[in-house]
Amino acid sequence: MDYKLAIFDIDGTITEIKPEIKEKNPKAHTPNTLGEQQPKENVIALLEELQANEVGIALATNRGGVAWGYNTLEEAYEMAEEAAVLCGVEGSAVYVCPYHAKAKGFFKADPRYAMDSDCRKPNPGMLIKAMEDAGVGPEETIFVGDMETDMRAAENAGVLFYWAKDYFGWE
Numbered sequence: 106m107d108y109k110l111a112i113f114d115i116d117g118t119i120t121e122i123k124p125e126i127k128e129k130n131p132k133a134h135t136p137n138t139l140g141e142q143q144p145k146e147n148v149i150a151l152l153e154e155l156q157a158n159e160v161g162i163a164l165a166t167n168r169g170g171v172a173w174g175y176n177t178l179e180e181a182y183e184m185a186e187e188a189a190v191l192c193g194v195e196g197s198a199v200y201v202c203p204y205h206a207k208a209k210g211f212f213k214a215d216p217r218y219a220m221d222s223d224c225r226k227p228n229p230g231m232l233i234k235a236m237e238d239a240g241v242g243p244e245e246t247i248f249v250g251d252m253e254t255d256m257r258a259a260e261n262a263g264v265l266f267y268w269a270k271d272y273f274g275w276e
């Protein structure tokens with residue numbers, strides 16, 4: 106491995122919504138509560154290999170639902186931690202961004218988070234924090250995600266980006 110830190114998006118990258126939940130709500134992409142997600146194909150094996158090679162692992166997820174008032178920040182962290190446990194990387198650094206500017210004025214919005222933030226991807230805040238916490242520079246870091254916002258966050262943080270489908274070999 107020629108990198109020391111691998112940061113992963115969560116939803117659609119390392120985990121997916123369980124089929125039985127998806128059946129009831131085909132548009133579901135992010136879990137609403139614990140127990141709704143499962144690891145995606147090849148993820149457990151690849152993350153195990155990274156750990157065996159002493160590559161640091163961090164998870165970084167946008168959780169605008171907190172700003173919209175659909176989840177508390179504590180619940181968002183619990184779901185991110187659940188993803189880490191399911192994927193065999195319990196204890197890895199987990200970064201959750203609860204902000205969303207568009208939630209401002211929404212009747213359920215949490216005013217503490219209904220604003221723009223440099224942590225919300227495509228902004229690079231979470232990736233920069235992950236690198237600082239790991240003591241690793243951008244040239245030694247990769248970010249893996251499934252959305253264009255992930256790609257742009259990697260660009261903005263100056264780290265190499267991989268599409269999840271390529272990194273985990275889904276196609």
Ligand SMILES: [Mg+2]
Pocket residue numbers: 114115116117118250251252
């Ligand atoms: Mg995603």
